[in-house]
Amino acid sequence: MGLLEALNKVKSEKYDPKKDDISSGFQPIPDGTYTVTLSGVNHGVWEKSGTDFVRFSFDVVTGEQAGRQEHITPILASKKSNGDPMPESVLARSIKMVQKIGAMVGFDVPDKVFMGANESEDYEMIQNEFREAGVIGKLLKLTIKSTPNKKDPDNPWRNYKFEEAEQPTTANVEDPFKDAATGMEITDDDLPFGK
Numbered sequence: 001m002g003l004l005e006a007l008n009k010v011k012s013e014k015y016d017p018k019k020d021d022i023s024s025g026f027q028p029i030p031d032g033t034y035t036v037t038l039s040g041v042n043h044g045v046w047e048k049s050g051t052d053f054v055r056f057s058f059d060v061v062t063g064e065q066a067g068r069q070e071h072i073t074p075i076l077a078s079k080k081s082n083g084d085p086m087p088e089s090v091l092a093r094s095i096k097m098v099q100k101i102g103a104m105v106g107f108d109v110p111d112k113v114f115m116g117a118n119e120s121e122d123y124e125m126i127q128n129e130f131r132e133a134g135v136i137g138k139l140l141k142l143t144i145k146s147t148p149n150k151k152d153p154d155n156p157w158r159n160y161k162f163e164e165a166e167q168p169t170t171a172n173v174e175d176p177f178k179d180a181a182t183g184m185e186i187t188d189d190d191l192p193f194g195k
Contacts, residue, residue: 037059038136075091140164145159
């Protein structure tokens with residue numbers, strides 16, 4: 001879709017920039033299985049709440065949804081926003097998700113990333129370890145399946161499944177100059193044009 005088509009779509013939605021939210025009309029990637037790249041692992045802080053997060057970003061690389069992104073933010077905070085303890089099942093599921101994403105791109109996530117003094121340290125270590133492992137840009141399969149959210153029916157739960165994907169290979173090309181003599185010195189006199 002080009003810029004003109006996108007503008008026409010916005011106009012057809014009768015978007016009012018004075019009143020409407022910029023996310024109005026946004027549709028998440030539909031349920032399905034996609035080949036994606038792990039395009040980023042970023043530690044940040046939510047502006048309104050001031051709480052830390054780590055975001056895994058995935059770019060769809062094939063099919064009708066190519067070019068779209070999915071962002072996943074596992075929760076490693078020990079407390080909910082209201083101060084209650086975070087259920088152990090939520091934390092365990094988030095740890096499994098981080099480990100699974102790592103495994104699907106060939107990275108064995110070290111336990112130390114879950115042993116920081118607080119979730120901010122954990123998120124920072126996760127970001128750094130994934131970046132240092134050189135797995136950003138690797139391919140994997142992402143399956144999205146939505147399920148009803150009883151508390152907020154307009155925002156269904158998005159469930160994720162990750163699988164390995166075949167990585168592209170680089171051509172094995174020989175260096176055409178590997179047999180060239182070394183130590184040769186070229187002077188201005190050797191050049192075919194004037195000084």
